[in-house]
Amino acid sequence: xxxxxxxxxHPLAALVVLLFALAVTGGxxxxxxxxxxxxxxxxxxxxxxxxGKKLYAVGCASCHGTGxxxxxxxxxxxxxxxxxxxxxxGTGRMPAQQPGAQVPRKTPIYNQAQTDQLAAYVASxxxxxxxxxxxQYSPDGADVGxxxxxxxxxxxxxxxxxxxxxxxxxxxFAPTLEGVDPKHIYEAMQTGPQNMPSFGDGxxxxxxxxxxxxxxxxxxxxxxxxxxxxxxxxxxxxxxxxFGYIFGLGALVxxxxxxxxxxxxxxxx
Amino acid sequence: MSNETSxxxxxxxxxxxxxxxxxxxxxxxxxxxxxxxxxxxxxPDHWSFMLGEICLYSFIIIxxxxxxxxxxxxxxxxxxxxxxxxxxxxxxxxxxAFESTLxxxxxxxxxLLIRQIHHxxxxxxxxxxxxxxxxxxxxxxxxxxxxxxxxxxxLLLVLGMFTGFTGYSLPDDLLSGTGVRFxxxxxxxxxxxxxxxxxxxxxxxxxxxDIIPRFFTVHVLLLPGIMLGLLVAHxxxxxxxxxxxxxxxxxxxxxxxxxxxxxxxxxxxxGFFFLVFGxxxxxxxxxxxxxxxxxxxxxxxxxxxxxxxxxxxGFAEGLVRVMxxxxxxxxxxxxxxxVLIPILIFPLVLVAIAVYPFIESWVRGDKREHHILxxxxxxxxxxxxxxxxxxxxxxMLIGGGNDLWATHFHLSINSITWFVRxxxxxxxxxxxxxxxxxxxxxQRRDKDKVLHGRESGIIKRLPHGEFVEVHEPLSQxxxxxxxxxxxxxxxxxxxxxxxxxxxxxxxxxxxxxAKLSKAYDGxxxxxxxxxxxxxxxxxxGHGHH
Numbered sequence: 001x002x003x004x005x006x007x008x009x010h011p012l013a014a015l016v017v018l019l020f021a022l023a024v025t026g027g028x029x030x031x032x033x034x035x036x037x038x039x040x041x042x043x044x045x046x047x048x049x050x051x052g053k054k055l056y057a058v059g060c061a062s063c064h065g066t067g068x069x070x071x072x073x074x075x076x077x078x079x080x081x082x083x084x085x086x087x088x089x090g091t092g093r094m095p096a097q098q099p100g101a102q103v104p105r106k107t108p109i110y111n112q113a114q115t116d117q118l119a120a121y122v123a124s125x126x127x128x129x130x131x132x133x134x135x136q137y138s139p140d141g142a143d144v145g146x147x148x149x150x151x152x153x154x155x156x157x158x159x160x161x162x163x164x165x166x167x168x169x170x171x172x173f174a175p176t177l178e179g180v181d182p183k184h185i186y187e188a189m190q191t192g193p194q195n196m197p198s199f200g201d202g203x204x205x206x207x208x209x210x211x212x213x214x215x216x217x218x219x220x221x222x223x224x225x226x227x228x229x230x231x232x233x234x235x236x237x238x239x240x241x242x243f244g245y246i247f248g249l250g251a252l253v254x255x256x257x258x259x260x261x262x263x264x265x266x267x268x269x
Numbered sequence: 270m271s272n273e274t275s276x277x278x279x280x281x282x283x284x285x286x287x288x289x290x291x292x293x294x295x296x297x298x299x300x301x302x303x304x305x306x307x308x309x310x311x312x313p314d315h316w317s318f319m320l321g322e323i324c325l326y327s328f329i330i331i332x333x334x335x336x337x338x339x340x341x342x343x344x345x346x347x348x349x350x351x352x353x354x355x356x357x358x359x360x361x362x363x364x365x366a367f368e369s370t371l372x373x374x375x376x377x378x379x380x381l382l383i384r385q386i387h388h389x390x391x392x393x394x395x396x397x398x399x400x401x402x403x404x405x406x407x408x409x410x411x412x413x414x415x416x417x418x419x420x421x422x423x424l425l426l427v428l429g430m431f432t433g434f435t436g437y438s439l440p441d442d443l444l445s446g447t448g449v450r451f452x453x454x455x456x457x458x459x460x461x462x463x464x465x466x467x468x469x470x471x472x473x474x475x476x477x478x479d480i481i482p483r484f485f486t487v488h489v490l491l492l493p494g495i496m497l498g499l500l501v502a503h504x505x506x507x508x509x510x511x512x513x514x515x516x517x518x519x520x521x522x523x524x525x526x527x528x529x530x531x532x533x534x535x536x537x538x539x540g541f542f543f544l545v546f547g548x549x550x551x552x553x554x555x556x557x558x559x560x561x562x563x564x565x566x567x568x569x570x571x572x573x574x575x576x577x578x579x580x581x582x583g584f585a586e587g588l589v590r591v592m593x594x595x596x597x598x599x600x601x602x603x604x605x606x607x608v609l610i611p612i613l614i615f616p617l618v619l620v621a622i623a624v625y626p627f628i629e630s631w632v633r634g635d636k637r638e639h640h641i642l643x644x645x646x647x648x649x650x651x652x653x654x655x656x657x658x659x660x661x662x663x664x665m666l667i668g669g670g671n672d673l674w675a676t677h678f679h680l681s682i683n684s685i686t687w688f689v690r691x692x693x694x695x696x697x698x699x700x701x702x703x704x705x706x707x708x709x710x711x712q713r714r715d716k717d718k719v720l721h722g723r724e725s726g727i728i729k730r731l732p733h734g735e736f737v738e739v740h741e742p743l744s745q746x747x748x749x750x751x752x753x754x755x756x757x758x759x760x761x762x763x764x765x766x767x768x769x770x771x772x773x774x775x776x777x778x779x780x781x782x783a784k785l786s787k788a789y790d791g792x793x794x795x796x797x798x799x800x801x802x803x804x805x806x807x808x809x810g811h812g813h814h
Contacts, residue, residue, distance in 0.1 A: 021617070145351075145360040152443060152565050161443065161564045166574030167675035167682045174574070199605035218357045219563055227374065228385055228557025236444060238670040240558050241580025244392035247556075249400065251548045252323050252393065253316070259541055260316035263528065 045120060052121025055114055068125045073099070079189065081121035081128020087187035089115045091180070093194075101171035102194055104261055129190045129200075136206055137186040139214035147215030154199065159242050162219045164234045168195055178220055183215045284589060298606045312534050313514040313527035316506045320401040321507075322538060324425075326545040327394040328500065334387040335489065341377050343369040344439065344485035346478040355562050356541075363441075363566035366481045370440040371562050382586050385553035391433050392558075393549060395581040402622075406655050409643035410513045411626040413636065416507040423623040428496050430581045434602070435488035437559075437579050441481055446567025447576040449480060449723070451589070458608035463588050515642050516753045518746040521641045577669060585615045587668030591689045622658055625651075632785040634760050649708035650789045655689045656698035656704040664692045705794070712796035718743060719799045742808065752798050760786040 007013065057066065063074030072078030075087075088094035092106040110118065119131060152161065160166050161175030172195050177185060189209050192198025199209070218224065220234075232239040284292070295301045312318070332593035345365040347381070351358050353368070354375040363371075373380035402422060405411055411419040434452075438445040453475050457463045472479035521528045528534060578586055588611035595606035629651060630636070645652040667674060668689035675682040694706050729737050741745050743751070762783045777781075789792060 002779055135526070143360070144357045148357055148565060149361055152571045152573065154569070156443075156571065158574055160575045161573045164575070165676060167672035169681075170683050171647045171675070171679075171681035173676055181748070191557060215357065226560070227562070228381060228560050229554060230556045230559065231563075232556060234560075236562065236575045237559075237577045238575070238673050241392060241583065243556060244389060244552075244580070245396050248393040248549065248552050249388060249419075250397045251552075252397070252545055253320070255544045255548060256319040256323065256541070257316040259537060259544070260314055260319060263314050263533070263537075 023223040036156035048117045049124045052117035052124075055110070055118050056121050060118070063096070068122060077122050077125060079126035079128045080122060081185040082131045082189040083129040084193065085119040085122045086115060087184050087191060087193055089118055090187075091184050093107050101115045102173060105175060114263045125229050125255075128186075132183060132184075132186045132190070133204075137182045137210060137213050139182070139210075142209070142210045142214035144215050146208075147211030147213070148219070150204070151212050151215050154204065155212070158196075160235070162234055164220070177216055179222070182217065185213050185216060186210075189264070270649055271517065283387060293780075299800075301665065306530070307508065307520045308531040310508065310511075310530040311525045311527045312530060313513050313520075313525060317404045318512065319541065320397060320404055322541055323545055324394055324397040324401055325500070326542045327390045327397060328496070329542070330390045330546055330549060331387060331394060332493065334383045334390065335478070335493075335656065337383050338373065338380075339489055341369060341373045341380065342366070342439070342485075344482045346441070346481050358562060360709055363565060364481065366439060366441040367561065367566040372440070374562060375722075378379065382484055382553060385556075385558050386550055387436075388558045389553045389556070390549050391436065392579060394583075395426070395433060395579075396428050398422070398429060401627075402426060403655065406622070406625070407645045407652060408513070408515075409639065409648055409651065412639040413504070414638055415513075416630070418503060418627045419511065419626050420623060421503045421506065423619075425496055425499050425503065427619060428492050428499070432488060432492040433579055434582055435484040435492065438484050439481060439488060440559070440561050441566050441567050442559075442561040442564045442569055443573055444564050444576055446476065446569070447572055448578050448582075449484075449567075450569070451578075451586075452514060454608055455612050458605045458612065460602075460604055460609070463713075470512075476567070478489065484493055511640065512640050513640050516750050518749050520641060521636065522623050525640075531719070543704070545670055574634075579805040580666070583669035583810045584618070585611065585669075587665035588612075588614055590671055591665075591668040591686050591693070594806055607747060618658075618661060625654070632670060632760075633757060634782075634786070635757070641753070643754065644750075646708040649712075649794055652705040653701040653707050657701040660696045661693055664696050669692075701801040709794070709796055712798075716799050720749060720804060754798070756798060757790050759783070759790040 056064075056068070060068075060074075060077075063071060064077050065071045067076075068077035070078075085094075089110055090108060090112070092108040093103045095109060096103045097106065108115070116131075122128075123130070151159075151163070155163070158166050158168065159176035159177060160174075165176035166174045168174060174196070186209055188196060189199045189204060189212070190201075204212070232243055283289075291300070309670060343365040347365050348362050349365055349368050351361050351363055351368055351371065354370055355371055358371065370384075373384055375381070378472045405422070434448070438449050453467060453471065456467045456470060459466065467475075470475045470480070470483070472483075487748040501547060512527070514520050514527070517526070520796060527544065565571075577583060589608060592607050592611050595610075597604045599608065643651075668686065671682050671685045671689065674685050725741045727739040729739055760783055762779060763773060765773060765775075767773050
């Protein structure tokens with residue numbers, strides 16, 4: 001003890017005590033902190049955030065601000081959640097090509113891994129809806145009929161009966177839902193991208209969303225049968241009228257010309 | 270007659286079976302005289318004279334398929350829960366009308382095909398009537414003695430529109446229910462009587478339980494019944510007046526050049542019926558129409574974008590879509606001009622074309638019969654009016670489909686609406702002027718062809734080096750077609766003072782008539798056709814011109 005007490009006024013004593021205290025707190029934290037697995041995830045997550053931040057700085061920051069705080073050219077991304085990023089970047093809408101009434105869908109610029117990193121970074125800016133799991137949007141166990149009813153109540157007034165899309169004011173539009181990944185449809189409902197209102201879980205429960213996604217898969221999917229023949233775009237009476245005029249009446253007039261041309265002409269003497 | 274027949278049979282043994290049957294029928298129905306006057310009836314040959322036949326046959330097809338559909342359709346608004354063949358609709362509440370339409374589509378043998386034939390034939394029927402009407406209009410076939418038949422045809426078109434609309438409403442799907450809601454709004458927009466009329470027609474608040482059964486009766490009984498009567502009258506008048514014909518050698522206002530009804534036209538018309546049926550069936554077999562299973566049952570709280578009526582009502586839809594939503598409040602009563610004005614313009618536009626024959630005959634003071642058709646260029650004012658009317662009509666069709674124009678051409682729906690608002694007024698005027706100028710240009714060309722012949726494309730070099738194109742003189746037949754038309758002088762107002770020095774005052778309507786007549790037939794609106802002297806002078810061989 002004498003040796004210790006003799007050196008207690010040593011210039012480095014404070015440092016040693018500090019190190020000791022840190023080691024103890026650290027040790028105690030290590031002992032009582034949550035499970036190892038979570039810790040491992042955290043590392044991966046922080047790595048993703050770090051990578052995402054780099055991608056963000058290159059591709060997004062010019063409009064959305066260096067910290068996602070937004071600017072005159074783009075909204076704030078604080079609290080939009082990973083689902084919004086996965087939708088906007090995953091469908092190619094972001095990064096936007098040019099400003100306009102609405103940013104259209106195009107070939108994605110980032111691959112899924114990069115999108116996930118961006119999503120992780122934006123999610124770290126503030127809490128928001130997470131990317132849905134496959135079980136949330138897969139049609140297994142969903143009620144297609146109920147989904148149709150919900151779709152006609154909540155979605156059809158902009159997206160048409162079976163999601164063929166429609167016009168909004170001043171050049172804005174509700175895009176067609178044909179060939180859209182079920183995950184992206186789910187995310188769009190969750191986050192309300194661009195001109196679409198968001199249907200949070202309080203408005204449409206996750207069960208309801210699953211039903212809607214299943215309904216769209218049934219009536220507007222790749223293997224949807226059209227029992228009546230060509231669906232003419234599924235746009236209703238306008239395309240039917242056009243088809244009737246051009247191919248219906250057009251064919252009949254052609255037949256009439258043919259019949260009238262084929263006649264017994266009076267012989268010229 | 271029968272005594273005579275028995276006398277001949279006694280002489281030569283029994284007559285053939287067919288003759289005996291015909292005799293039997295003639296004694297009771299008088300078919301000999303009927304057949305004698307009609308079997309050899311002559312009809313001229315031209316494809317555009319068959320447009321009416323397209324309408325007639327598609328109407329017959331609609332009736333045949335419609336009868337089949339009534340066997341399976343339940344016009345009831347009682348609610349049921351669906352548990353049928355179409356899985357994505359399971360567990361949905363719907364009316365029996367919608368359920369039975371689904372059953373017709375998925376469970377009745379041939380049901381979907383018959384439904385689609387019925388609907389496609391209806392669209393083609395209306396389109397055919399429209400084009401048929403335009404043929405009659407632009408060739409002046411509506412002139413005396415055919416004005417009444419023109420009105421019959423017009424009524425058939427209007428009744429066809431409403432028969433189509435009631436039929437479109439019957440399946441009670443989300444699209445047609447929205448259309449019925451539209452009609453309810455139209456009825457409510459009528460001042461004073463609107464709300465009472467709405468309660469009367471719907472039997473209570475919208476949608477109630479009565480509208481589908483009522484539309485059903487109107488669709489399958491009332492309107493088709495009237496139409497059938499009008500159609501028969503239309504055909505009887507065609508027979509009675511005899512068919513018009515295009516000008517040509519040997520064709521006069523007093524004859525009809527063509528082929529007899531029997532056997533030529535019976536065979537042609539009968540064959541054409543099957544061709545029409547065939548074409549419509551092929552279309553119905555390959556192209557879907559009104560897929561009610563994708564549209565879903567009607568519920569007043571639901572609506573879809575792209576909710577348009579069938580094309581023949583698209584004109585009314587356009588009027589309502591582009592009309593600003595003006596509303597006035599009169600001592601607690603709302604007058605909804607946003608709907609009222611369109612539903613006043615809608616019949617006005619239709620009536621404008623219906624009364625045109627009477628206006629034209631009054632303006633031109635034309636009381637004579639016309640059986641030779643006009644070439645549209647030779648009636649520039651009429652042709653201009655017809656094209657102006659079509660422009661107004663089709664501009665409104667654009668207005669009715671403004672959302673699809675917006676999405677398909679990447680335009681702003683607001684700009685389309687403004688375009689339609691302006692073009693509805695400006696477009697017809699421009700179309701009228703342009704059409705008239707084109708007609709006059711074609712008249713000049715005709716004159717040129719008569720006087721100088723057809724450009725043959727053969728270039729000749731003359732000895733002194735000049736190049737000329739050889740013009741081929743037209744044949745007598747061609748000359749006849751280009752010069753047979755009349756060019757009536759415009760009506761003149763009678764002199765203000767007659768020969769006895771008594772002042773004669775023209776009434777206001779006489780003055781208006783003289784002015785309009787000048788617009789029809791005045792010297793600025795017609796190119797004088799070449800006279801015989803002009804023709805002789807030029808064709809007497811002074812070389813090329």
